[in-house]
Amino acid sequence: MPLPDHGMNRDELFEQVSQRKSADAKWEQGRTFSLIYPTGRQDVDDVLMEANRLYLYENALNPIRFPSLGQMELDIVEMTGALVNLPTAGGGTMASGGSESILMSVLVNRDRAQRDRGIEPAKGNIVYPTSAHAAFAKAAHYLELEARPIPIKADFTADVDAMADAIDDNTVLVMGSAYGYPHGVMDPIEDLSNLALERGIGFHSDTCVGAFVLPFLERLGYDIPPYDFRLPGVTEMSCDVHKYGYATKGASVILHRNSEWIGLQYFLYTSWPSGLYGTPTVAGARPAGPIAAAWSVMNYLGMDGYLELMRGLMATTKKFRDGIEAIPQLRIMGNPIGPLLTFTSDEIDTYAVCDLMDDRGWNLDRNTNPNGLHMMISPLHEKYVEEFLVDLRWAVANHGESRGIEARYN
Ligand SMILES: Cc1ncc(COP(=O)(O)O)c(C=O)c1O
Structure with missing residues (x-):
C-alpha cells in the first residue's frame, strides 16, 4: 500500500490497528x-510497560550519551553471570535475542580458532546435535562455517560418541542445549564439554530457555545435572532474559568464560568521516526499551x-x-x-x-x-x-x- 495522502485521525487509526490485531494469537x-x-501478573506487566515507556526513544548505540543504559547493560550481564556461575575473569554483552547471542558466540569461536589454532575460517566447522536451536545452523551459514548436525538418541538427547566422531582438527565450536527447544530435555553437557576441553575447542552451553529456569530449579531442590560455567569446558553461554526472565522482547546475554574474548565480538571502525564507530553485536542503533525492561523486571522480581x-x-x-x-x-x-x-x-x-x-x-x-x-x-x-x-x-x-x-x- 502507498503512504496515504492524508494522515488518519487517532481514533480511526487505532480502530484499524485493533482490527488488524484481532487475527493474532x-x-x-x-x-x-x-x-x-x-x-x-498485572504488577509485573506494569513494571515492563513503565520501563519501556521511559526508554521509548533512547538509543542504546551510544552508552556515552546514555550512561544509564550502559550501566543497566553491565548490571544485567553481571546478574545473569552470577546466576550461571560465570568466573570473575569472565564477561559478556547483551544481544537482541538468543539467535544474536549464538551468532556472537560462533563468531568469537571462529576467530579464536583462527588466532590460537591457525584454523582458516573457510575450513572451520561447528558440531551440534540435530536438536540444537536453528540459530546454530544460521550462524554457521552467515559465518561460512560448515555445519555438522549430529543425529540425537532415542531419548532426544545428544549422542556423545557420535559427536566425538564428528569433531576434527577444524572444529571451532561444539555445543549442547540446557535444555533444548524441541523437547525440553537436557543434553549431557558435562560429557560434551569435556570432549571440547580435551581437544582445546570452545563449548557453548545453550541456556537461552534454561538460564532463567535451571538456577531457580536448583535452588528449589530439583536434581539438575551440571550445565553452566562450573564445568571447566564451558566457554560460552547464551541466556535470554526475554524468555523465562520475563523481560519484553529484545533482551539476551552472551557470556564468555574469558572477558578478553569479548574483543573478538566487537566491530570497531575509524575509516569514515564520523569518527570512532564501535558495536558489540550486529545492530547499530539499538532499542533501549528491552534493556530497561530487563533491568527493571530482574530487580523487581x-x-x-x-x-x-x-x-x-x-x-x-x-x-x-x-x-x-x-x-x-x-x-x-x-x-x-x-x-x-x-x-x-x-x-x-x-x-x-x-x-x-x-x-x-x-x-x-x-x-x-x-x-x-x-x-x-x-x-x-x-x-x-x-x-x-x-x-x-x-x-x-x-x-x-x-x-x-x-x-x-x-
Ligand atoms: C534453546 C534455544 N536457543 C536459542 C533460541 C533462539 O532465541 P531467539 O528466538 O531469542 O533468537 C531459542 C528460542 O526459543 C531456544 O529455545
Whole structure:
C-alpha cells in the first residue's frame, strides 16, 4: 500500500490497528505456548510497560550519551553471570535475542580458532546435535562455517560418541542445549564439554530457555545435572532474559568464560568521516526499551520473586503433564526437565489432534521426526490447565485426518 495522502485521525487509526490485531494469537487468554512468556501478573506487566515507556526513544548505540543504559547493560550481564556461575575473569554483552547471542558466540569461536589454532575460517566447522536451536545452523551459514548436525538418541538427547566422531582438527565450536527447544530435555553437557576441553575447542552451553529456569530449579531442590560455567569446558553461554526472565522482547546475554574474548565480538571502525564507530553485536542503533525492561523486571522480581514464580510454574507444568499422561493414546517425549514438554502418540495422528485444538483457539507448535505437539508453559497458563485438558481429551476422541499444512495457513 502507498503512504496515504492524508494522515488518519487517532481514533480511526487505532480502530484499524485493533482490527488488524484481532487475527493474532490470543496469548493473553493463555492460548499460546511459545513466542511469549507471560507471568499473568498485572504488577509485573506494569513494571515492563513503565520501563519501556521511559526508554521509548533512547538509543542504546551510544552508552556515552546514555550512561544509564550502559550501566543497566553491565548490571544485567553481571546478574545473569552470577546466576550461571560465570568466573570473575569472565564477561559478556547483551544481544537482541538468543539467535544474536549464538551468532556472537560462533563468531568469537571462529576467530579464536583462527588466532590460537591457525584454523582458516573457510575450513572451520561447528558440531551440534540435530536438536540444537536453528540459530546454530544460521550462524554457521552467515559465518561460512560448515555445519555438522549430529543425529540425537532415542531419548532426544545428544549422542556423545557420535559427536566425538564428528569433531576434527577444524572444529571451532561444539555445543549442547540446557535444555533444548524441541523437547525440553537436557543434553549431557558435562560429557560434551569435556570432549571440547580435551581437544582445546570452545563449548557453548545453550541456556537461552534454561538460564532463567535451571538456577531457580536448583535452588528449589530439583536434581539438575551440571550445565553452566562450573564445568571447566564451558566457554560460552547464551541466556535470554526475554524468555523465562520475563523481560519484553529484545533482551539476551552472551557470556564468555574469558572477558578478553569479548574483543573478538566487537566491530570497531575509524575509516569514515564520523569518527570512532564501535558495536558489540550486529545492530547499530539499538532499542533501549528491552534493556530497561530487563533491568527493571530482574530487580523487581529478585531471587525470591523468580523462585516464587518458578514454584508455581512447575506445579502448573505437572498438572499439564499428568493430564496428558492420563490420556492413553498420548505420551510425553523424553524426559523434559522444566516447563517445556512435547507429546506424541504411537496410535493416532497428533497433527490431526492439533487441527482440532487450533479450531478451539489453542496454538500448539508441531514437532517433526517424530510428529509431536510442543508446549512452552508460562505462569499465565495456571488458569487455563483444566480448559486445555478438556479440549485436548475431546480432540483426541474426535480427531479425523490431519488437514495438512496448506489448510493451516490458508
Ligand atoms: C534453546 C534455544 N536457543 C536459542 C533460541 C533462539 O532465541 P531467539 O528466538 O531469542 O533468537 C531459542 C528460542 O526459543 C531456544 O529455545
